[in-house]
Amino acid sequence: MKIFLDTANLESIKMYNDMGLLDGITTNPSLLSKEGGDPHKTMEEIVQIIKGDVSLEVVATDYDGMIEEGRRLHKYGENVVVKCPMTAEGLKACKTLTAEGIPVNITLVFSPNQAILAAKAGAKYVSPFIGRLDDIGEDGMNLIKQIKQIFSNYNFGTQILVASIRHPIHIVDAATIGADVVTLPPAVLAKMLKHQLTDIGLKNFLADWEKLRVEDPNIRI
Numbered sequence: 001m002k003i004f005l006d007t008a009n010l011e012s013i014k015m016y017n018d019m020g021l022l023d024g025i026t027t028n029p030s031l032l033s034k035e036g037g038d039p040h041k042t043m044e045e046i047v048q049i050i051k052g053d054v055s056l057e058v059v060a061t062d063y064d065g066m067i068e069e070g071r072r073l074h075k076y077g078e079n080v081v082v083k084c085p086m087t088a089e090g091l092k093a094c095k096t097l098t099a100e101g102i103p104v105n106i107t108l109v110f111s112p113n114q115a116i117l118a119a120k121a122g123a124k125y126v127s128p129f130i131g132r133l134d135d136i137g138e139d140g141m142n143l144i145k146q147i148k149q150i151f152s153n154y155n156f157g158t159q160i161l162v163a164s165i166r167h168p169i170h171i172v173d174a175a176t177i178g179a180d181v182v183t184l185p186p187a188v189l190a191k192m193l194k195h196q197l198t199d200i201g202l203k204n205f206l207a208d209w210e211k212l213r214v215e216d217p218n219i220r221i
Contacts, residue, residue, distance in 0.1 A: 001174070001175045002024065003023055003182060003184070004024040004025055004055075005024075005025055005184065006025075006027075007027070007031055007185060008027045008031040008035045008042055010035075010042065010049070013050065016186070017049060023052045023053075024050060024052035024053040024183075025052075025054045026055040026105070026161070028083065028107075043076055044076055047076045047077035048077070051079065053079055053125075054077070054080055056076065056083065057084075058093075062089055066093035066097075070082040070102060070104075071102070074097075080102075081103045081105045081124060082102055082104050083104075086106050086108045091118065094118070094123050098123070098124075104121075104122070104124060105127055106126050106127065108129060109126050110129060111143070115128065118158060119157075125158065125161040126147070126159070126161065127162075128147060128160070129164035130143060130144065130164055131163075133164075141173045141174070141177070144160065145177050147160055159181055160180050161181040162174040165183065165184040165185070167188060167191070168192050170182070171188070171192065
């Protein structure tokens with residue numbers, strides 16, 4: 001399973017990319033706005049840092065606008081994937097951009113029907129927002145199970161990119177189901193790194209090593 005970071009924060013992107021953890025990035029207008037500054041420069045730098053796919057989102061809602069923005073966004077780099085919304089206009093734009101060799105991520109997916117249509121339109125990725133479904137009392141992870149089964153039934157090439165992840169359990173569940181990608185905020189990735197037993201174990205190891213150094217100050221690993 002691939003791990004994408006859902007952010008426009010360059011510091012977080014560089015830090016986790018240096019660890020070798022990132023397969024790609026997803027962004028959106030809200031994330032770019034949160035970071036401030038020139039969004040064009042931010043997107044350009046992200047594409048240069050990350051070797052894997054970088055999803056950059058259109059803000060137009062009509063077909064012509066999405067096509068124009070999608071072509072412009074793809075000029076940032078060959079690894080750019082254009083995010084289009086799950087609308088009739090978005091699917092039409094997806095078909096056109098895909099035919100031009102520009103990969104598309106259909107975002108804001110909340111049902112199996114929408115996922116099927118995105119795959120039929122040729123999307124490289126479909127992004128179901130599981131956390132937002134959980135927020136309204138629906139089972140977001142069950143949607144991933146349904147999409148996975150449907151895509152397997154018909155050998156759709158579209159990858160399932162699990163979005164709106166709220167906690168590490170979502171990631172384990174997505175991996176167990178067999179989702180292709182999870183995209184998560186830096187705060188959730190930080191939680192994946194941590195476990196209290198790891199911290200306790202490291203503390204004990206270092207304490208025992210210090211005991212040895214007291215006995216022999218010249219001892220080295």
